[in-house]
Amino acid sequence: MKNYKKAYLAGGCFWGMEELFRNQKGVIDTEVGYIGGINDNPTYKNHPGHAEGIEITYNETETSFKQLLDYFFRIHNPTTIDRQGNDIGSSYRSAIFFQNETEKTEAETMIKVVNNSKKWEADVVTTLEPYTQFWPAEPEHQDYLQKKPDGYTCHFERFSDSFI
Template structure:
């Protein structure tokens, strides 16, 4: 009888070891590292075309269109399109700086719109269509001025850049019909395309 109990106890102990019953408790799992994100606000004419080209840039993680740079709160398209509120049609670009640097984002920005036409982009005329970079930090501000100087120095556009650099203010999301407009309307209006210019 004693031999049977000893055998059973030994068998139970070995089984517990096999299934890790006596194993030391595992430490806390390492927290997953969140994807780094930076935000940029860019204006360069009608936001439909800007949004569609910027969304295709590797490293861009989210994109929205809206209004920035004006003095009137709760900006809407009906107000902004009159040109009286001083808002610019703006694209909010969230991107992964490990995949896409802010400098390279701006260099691409200067290839998809004409930064030399003051308050105008193609057939769209008015302050709401101005070329502007709204910075969110001193680093973005310095980078914006450096990139503009580089673009000007290259003379790729043949005329001086008129892009303004302003501190980002309140961003008012555009109405739902303006979000992803060219995704919903592939034949919709746009005056934006990637130019073969080198800086």
């Protein structure tokens, strides 16, 4: 466990993000929840300002924060403000919750790489927000698409090739 780290990302509905990240090399665990809002103990019905996000536990000897960000920018649309698919509102914003200056710098660099690639028709609007606290979502939201394989998701791999 000494090589395990956590990353906190939000890119729309947390179900689809979790389902895609769970299968990535080096990802040990995923958990959906609320992050970046104004109330303690948020719930699905009461999470003002919180994004629907995921906590990714990964083995840094098998993958890196940069590689996770690369995948993140390929599975959701980072050019729409407060929207993914049919989901609209700040809960569905694209955000990277950095835990230190190294992660912030890597995120800034990755955004430049994505913008310079011109794969997206517009520039990235993903916010960089300092990590404060991650609140796990209710049990019915954890592993949702494992339980309901035909459930709603707006996430898919938009580009098969890496940005890096």
